[in-house]
Amino acid sequence: MIIVNTGNGKGKTTAAIGQIIRSLGQGFKVCLIQLFKGEEFYGEQKILSGLGNLDFFSFAKKHPYLFKSVSVKDAKLDCCLAMDKVKLLSLSPKKYDLIVLEEFNIALRDKFIDEREFLTLLQQLSQKSNIIVTGRSAPQNLIDVADIVTEMKEIKHCYNKGIKAYKGIEY
């Protein structure tokens, strides 16, 4: 099954984390591949890294549009390594019940990874594992092949009023 969490609202990543927790609770094996998630540990990473049955990989820690010190070329190179990891999973025998591809929608939007190649890998992978892809701006071709698509739609957000990110809520 292919699940997509997209939209401009809060909850895309936290819903994927909740899904990981639910799957681990059922005794399933989970793989989390994150893009653009910063070098500092988010709160969830501290808990997740302590749980069994979860393998956790992080690539392209900084997005070039947010960090001027990172070039688009470097980001593409890092995303390419993440894609190699996905490719390896698609070619290997089933190891995980759930694979979470965090912020891959952003990498697709910014053309850091090739959409056609990604969709081919995704359909191979989904034969043996459930997959969650997160990030705003999911491409229509991904939505077309997905089984469940949720748009996390921002109805109201206090940060629009200038309030800064809260520890434990946003990170």
Add this chain to the structure above:
Amino acid sequence: MIIVNTGNGKGKTTAAIGQIIRSLGQGFKVCLIQLFKGEEFYGEQKILSGLGNLDFFSFAKKHPYLFKSVSVKDAKLDCCLAMDKVKLLSLSPKKYDLIVLEEFNIALRDKFIDEREFLTLLQQLSQKSNIIVTGRSAPQNLIDVADIVTEMKEIKHCYNKGIKAYKGIEY
């Protein structure tokens, strides 16, 4: 801060679980009060119950609209006990950094709890704790007092095609 996860799509509960994991990872204390969550353990409950710093309460395990054996009167009584718990938290000194009120939107929608009383308690509680309220059909008055509101909007769902709930994904 008051956060509301509503809408007809997937991710309201899992986003709240992810938020709990994020908060626990930051060393925060969390209280989860669930309504209508069934007597059998969901996957997430197995993991959550093993984590420190989390207190977990469950009321009104079955919703009368789904289980004919449960009367509306019983559900109201159970929701009343849940409200007593919320009242106690609002009157006590701060114990939790995050309080998650799972499916309380449903109890509000079905008038199992009094909206005015709930909103008063919520505003008192939000002075000392962050609060997440989940469930479809969040009432407008709750949206009005909330700081962050996300609508989890169903774009596509394979269950509409008759596929049944997957273990580790839906429970």
